[in-house]
Amino acid sequence: MTSFLIGENMTGGYGAADILHGCTLAVERGQIAVIVGPNGAGKSTAMKAVFGMLNLRAGSVRLDGEDITALSPQDRVAKGMAFVPQTHNIFTSMTVEENLEMGAFLRRDDIRPTMEQVYDLFPILRDKRRQAAGELSGGQRQQVAVGRALMTQPKVLMLDEPTAGVSPIVMDELFDRIIEVARTGISILMVEQNARQALEIADTGYVLVQGANRYTDTGAALLADPEVRKSFLGG
Amino acid sequence: MTINMRNVALFALVGVLFIITGFLQSWNVMLTILNMGLISAILALGVNMQWGYAGLFNIGIMGFVALGGLAAVLVSMPPVHDAWAAGGLQIILGLVLGALTITAAVLFWKRAPAGTLRGLGVTAILIVGFFLFRSVFDPGVAAVEAVNSASTGYLGGLGLPILLAWPAGGLLAAGVAWLIGKTALGLRSDYLAIATLGIAEIIIAVLKNEDWLSRGVKNVVSLPRPVPYEVDLQRSEAFVSRVTGWGFDPVAASGITVKLAYAGLFLVVLLLLVWLAEMALRSPWGRMMRAIRDNEVAAAAMGKNVTKRHLQIFVIGCAVCGIAGAMMTTLDSQLTPGTYQPLRFTFLIWVMVIVGGSGNNWGAVLGGFLVWWLWVMVEPIGLWLMGALTSGLPDGALRTHLLDSAAHMRLLTMGLVLLLVLRFSPRGLIPER
């Protein structure tokens, strides 16, 4: 059986030198896959490769059995993938509601039900919907960013370090919301610095080192693995 | 330095263009074009320092050229003693008051504690100072301009040899460049462009309107020359006998001799500047400049004061433009503020730099000669072309309109040349090494 989204044997980089070396990432429908690893392991690069923001010299990306390796990021959005970058992930000068509208830019149908779903998921955004997104707190901004990505009604949601720079309480809250999103049948692929907490909610965990897979297992199994604990989770 | 055959060939090609011009039109015309070509090459060299070494975008070249021209007047023209007696000191006093006002405002701003009061204080100082300045300055100006306004009406100059005006023009331009650079450098690159565009317009406005300084649109004519006059040569028996001995017509020969003398002087300056520029480019300073240009962030991280270096190179580049401006006014023997046009004195120089090869001094020099030759030649060629193209048309409004339009061919050609080079050969004819 092949996974819903899979980036297989990906090799490539930005310039002459490769950053990824035969890296493979996959996520099943409605599940959460987490990529962890030390700094400079190529986590974000691997994610960008899956989203088509990087030219691959080898390997392929398939979504629901279809080869999408040659598609541009914009085309992948149209195919049902959504990406939340680590920084600069909201339109700061626009209101929260406009941010959500822009997320749904490609849709021609009625977007209000989706917007309601996002507001149900992140109730604070409903209160702040007329406010400029740039005026919100860090955690609220991340909610806007995730909400914007959800507006396309994606099948896969990709998050690049969604909890970077937010407080531990907000982080737990965000992880809870991410689980909720996954329960609606959306596959989630995310890169996380907070490896331990992230692996706790992960169905699958990938430990990357120097652009290649080191360990791959369920989140729980990785947390239990003494090798992984010692090298990557600080004991 | 390794001699690159391709570059030598390019210079030879431009040389051939000039020689053909000499044969087809006349040697007099050819030398006229060559002299301006030499000055253009110096201008291009100055701009290339700013753009090629440091990536600074200066579109106020015209202003610095005009400052050089002003320097030529201030250095070489005899002082007008009556005017000095009438109000010269009063004007100087007014200017000093103006300068003191600005200094006082700046000092107050720096010393006083921040707040609304500080802003109000500076405003008050500036307003009081302004009216004080005007009350002293205006009567002085009126008195000076009243002195024999048909022939002088200005303070005149220092009555020194005009060759001294060349370095003086450089200094004057450098001073103004320092003021501009101090404000606009370190911000977005486009802000420097807009600031220089503005200062150039203001410099021209000053030259046109401050009659006490530059006679304004009444022009200053008959500047002293660093080379002999044609009529003197024609009267000199030694000269006449020698050139007739060689089989030349004395009148034509005197013109050519004078132009050759200018060309010699200009060539000395050009070669000196190229030599200095090449030395600078190879020095650690030049390498640092280029490092900053290629990656400002990295250079700043390595502890280089990027803005300070930029200010340095900006001032030097503008000084070179000032020198060229003084030379140009020397060649013309007159200062005519009305003739400074941005198209001719700013944008054309940019075409020279881009076409020649930004970042390469020899490239800029080549661009200066080539583009100047084109600038002069495009109009007759365009006219001829338009005449040939419209020869089938009946004489009438359309044909007249088309023939008149040929005069505008220059702009179109220069614009297209700039766009094509930027697009297809952004490194220019002689690329940076």
Added chain:
Amino acid sequence: MDFLNALVVFANFVLVPATAYGAQLALGALGVTLIFGILRFSNFAHGDTMAFGTMITILVTWALQAAGVTFGPLPTALLALPVAVGVTALLLLGTDRMVYRFYRKVRAAPVILVMVSLGVMFVMNALVRFGIGVNEYRFDDGARFVVDARTFREMTGLAEGLAIRSTQVITLVTAVIVVAALFWFLKRTRTGKSMRAFSDNEDLALLSGINPERVVAVTWIITAALATTAGVLYGLDKSFKAFTYFQLLLPIFASAIVGGLGSPIGAIAGGFIIAFSEITVTYAFKRVVTYVVPENPAPEGLMQLLSTDYKFAVSFTILIIVLLFKPTGLFKGQQS
């Protein structure tokens, strides 16, 4: 009474002309700021774009007048304006296709684009010269005054008259309509919002599926409309001369920067700030002062702060002050 007279003189020579001029600058600065926000470079060809649009308007106006078509009390040029906007839009779209698009693709540095816009400026300048030459033209027709000085004096019994030219009213009305339409477009429509999103965060706009080429094309079309309208209003109010339009670049850029590059509301504020400063500083206040201080004999001199020849110095000084103290402008614009 004297105070009223002083007020009327002030309104006649400062308030009314500066309002009209401010509206013209604001429209020009809006075009510059839009291009900056979306394409991220300072477009030095903007003045010549204005000149081109105005030239087309004048040519169409002449054709209409020759055909006997007029617009009643309004200038015929207003009828020609939509045609000129269309032609200018085509020119700008063509320029983008042939020139700018390449540099977008290679993600060239902004300063390269600025230089490219200089090349475009040359070519447009040449087109205008080919089309209409370098002379000065007046092309306003229809009624000259909404209120003329004599009627005003008779109506109010004041010694001083207030003249409001129809071109000034047209300028203001048109500018209000254009600005309202622009803001409605940017705030309310899908395309307008996508433009703001693109200006705010280009990468995220791409991730949201916003088509950059479409945004750029719409931007050029709007710029054509703004530039042509600004140019025609300026030309109707004063006169058309290609070189004057090039020189307008400085006050227009000053307006856009003072307001904050990339900020439409800033461009409008900047336009009025520059216009009012320029006209106030270069106006001779002698007559106003004579009315306000009647006991004294008329003041010596013109009471003029600066000769009108130095009007560029005013925009320039304001520009320098803003660059020194608040480089992002009064309404925070973009920095990169």
